Amino acid sequence: MVVGEEEEDDDDDAPASYMSLEVAFLIPAAARDGGGEKQGRKKAPPFRFSAPPPKTPTLFRFSSDPHRVLILPFLKIRPLFASGLHQSHQAKMVFWEGWISDELMGTFSPIVVYWLYAGMYQLLPPLDQYRLHTRKEEEQKNLVPLSSVIKGVLLQQLVQATVAGLMFLITAKPSGEGSIIQPSLPVQLIQIMVAMLIMDTWQYFIHRYMHQNKLLYRHIHSQHHKLVVPYAIGALYNHPLEGLLLDTFGGAISFLISGMTARTAVFFFCFAVIKTVDDHCGLWLPGNIFHIIFQNNTAYHDVHHQLHGTKYNYSQPFFSIWDRLLGTYMPFSLVNRKEGGFEARIGKRLNGMS
Incomplete structure (x- = not known):
């Protein structure tokens, strides 16, 4: 696995309050094709998944770039209180939050x-x-x-x-x-x-x-x-x-x-x-x-x-x-x-x- 630079963000519709995390997989062509004529590395079919976890407001992105495996989440951090972030994804600001209105x-x-x-x-x-x-x-x-x-x-x-x-x-x-x-x-x-x-x-x-x-x-x-x-x-x-x-x-x-x-x-x-x-x-x-x-x-x-x-x-x-x-x-x-x-x-x- 290789840690590389941040990938250019081409998804303008991503929620502005999430942090971005990108992951790439290296899949040998032989393993993917069942033992092909030539051993080598090829890109896996690209796919992307977005799912903010319940506690940490993070947007996970999976990429097929073969030159890097992980882009650390702190490389792209957007404002915590930007629009689109539901209150349940924020840290508690007052002691009664979640108990009474x-x-x-x-x-x-x-x-x-x-x-x-x-x-x-x-x-x-x-x-x-x-x-x-x-x-x-x-x-x-x-x-x-x-x-x-x-x-x-x-x-x-x-x-x-x-x-x-x-x-x-x-x-x-x-x-x-x-x-x-x-x-x-x-x-x-x-x-x-x-x-x-x-x-x-x-x-x-x-x-x-x-x-x-x-x-x-x-x-x-x-x-x-x-x-x-x-x-x-x-x-x-x-x-x-x-x-x-x-x-x-x-x-x-x-x-x-x-x-x-x-x-x-x-x-x-x-x-x-x-x-x-x-x-x-x-x-x-x-x-x-x-x-x-x-x-x-x-x-x-x-x-x-x-x-x-x-x-x-x-x-x-x-x-x-x-x-x-x-x-x-x-x-x-x-x-x-x-x-x-x-x-x-x-x-x-x-x-x-x-």
């Missing part, structure tokens, strides 16, 4: 992440040295028990899962059209950033209007502010209508306008949930990445929950852009309390509308 994951993973992350905070020791309010304040100021908060959150998540399921059902690609090609990582990051800005915009104006409209505040938004001292599990404790308008519709609009796929939405929705829970955790923990990256953080939102800060710091859950642009930003400083922990103390507000 991206749409199902996008519907239920934010709920699971919420309870895991909020539950982690709930199971922590008191950590009085990092609290923004004392435990005594939490007991005295909060107007609703934990059991009612849990029921309220579960009700909102039931509505959330229903709307998300319908949204993914409507926007899902028909099964007969093949698998969805996922965008590149930079494109997905841009889509997530766009979705963050859209969600912030939606929530700022809906949230602010619920404070300015006395009827809406009294009958709807005031339920969330019964937790004067926020804690993690209460992050999504809202009136069902507010949960639908503010959070569920805000997430759906962000998903649709940004153009992200259901798979990208899994990461975006889970990230948004983690950020929202963290903003309500009531702890100023050292090294918290959200406190380092985002000015809109636990202390920022704690100011809004205080009785003298309810008309300020409406922005949530990511940036403080709209508060700063529209004059509703309330500056604050973190000071140490004598009894331990911190206090988000309101400073002098910048000029602007209230």
